Amino acid sequence: MQKYSPEYQALTDYEFTYDADQNDLLDLQAFYVAKPTQYAQGGAVTGALQELPTFDVYVQYEGASDFETTPILTDVSDGMYSLDTLTDTTQYVDKLKFVWTKLVGGMLYGNLSFYSIPKPNVSGTSINDWSATIGGVASQSQLVNHFIRTTFTPDGATVVASLNDDFQADVGVDVVAESSHGTGEPINQATYNAYMAYMSRKTLEIVQPSENTQRVFNESLKFTNTVDGRTALGDNSLKVVVENNTASLMSISGVDSYVVLPKGITYTGSDTQVTVADATT
Structure with missing residues (x-):
């Protein structure tokens, strides 16, 4: 069994944003976060984490240009949460943002679910969206950790910053579509297809009664x-x-x-x- 090393592939920051519906046809009601498990490079590790990571949750209401500055939840690790008790029920929730306040090496969230219902008297195509921005160690050479920040979306995973200025060649590279270091070489096609299928935006059609x-x-x-x-x-x-x-x-x-x-x-x-x-x- 492999053991995760916190000195290698450590996390520096982690954010996840969820948009229930780009067309604003759905009313986001609740979300569920399963208790995280441990993961090691090369495969999942059975057993619980030695300590639980924590995160804050922020809300952006429909029509607003940004998220509220005060979180609706602070320092939580997992659980089922109803937005009726956490948000202004006179407004529709547009997006949720999860910002991790304590990061634990090897943390793996296997189930993050969202629950929505159609708004009254609406019809059309609903399309969800999401993004995750993660900072951490990308690789190690001569015992030096190379930190980068990567933004994952349904369209790919792009390196947005080198956190210690020694991996600038990777900035702007889609690490799903290319191998590494801005070479433009495609990765394994099966891996690329699997990512794009699993991470794709989901749609549903709401019909009029x-x-x-x-x-x-x-x-x-x-x-x-x-x-x-x-x-x-x-x-x-x-x-x-x-x-x-x-x-x-x-x-x-x-x-x-x-x-x-x-x-x-x-x-x-x-x-x-x-x-x-x-x-x-």
């Missing part, structure tokens, strides 16, 4: 405790599934379901959303 047409609901009922396809005797649960998959992805509310139970079966639950009526009601 059908006009002058009632929405179609599909409903299914089944008892969860069965034996050979037949309902088991005794206590059981009835699973009711109501879905609408023929219209736009907009919120559905005010739906009541009515279930007629067979003779001999009674409801004994305590769900406050369930109203029980007998045959004479």
Whole structure:
């Protein structure tokens, strides 16, 4: 098992920015950051980091030219966060920026997820976007670390600065499309294709709900405790599934379901959303 060396390929700064929708059709609701794990050059290392990195989170509201100066979260490492409790709910969130305040050698974030819903009465193509700017050691020669800062986007990974002025030849180089040192030589084509596919912008199409047409609901009922396809005797649960998959992805509310139970079966639950009526009601 390889051990990560903090003296080699150390990180100096790390920022990540996420734009939920370039066309501002989506309302960003929440995000999730999984607990980071350890990574060594050449492969993932099983086991937790000896200490957790931390980051601050900044918000940019729709129509604003920059991020707010005060973070909505400080010194967090992971978790699920709802923007309803962290941001001004009278405004739409346009972008989020994560700025790491404590960097740990070998940190690997395997899951950073964002949750959005369409804004009311919108339609069209939604396109997300992201960028990550990372500073750290690019290589080592004669026991000297060469620090650079690289910006990663769906279009590639470009060196934007040499942090100790000895790697100026790399500034402006797309390290995904070229091998190194500004030679212009292509890297392995399979590696390039894999990066571009995995890092690409994601799109979705939001359609208008059908006009002058009632929405179609599909409903299914089944008892969860069965034996050979037949309902088991005794206590059981009835699973009711109501879905609408023929219209736009907009919120559905005010739906009541009515279930007629067979003779001999009674409801004994305590769900406050369930109203029980007998045959004479």
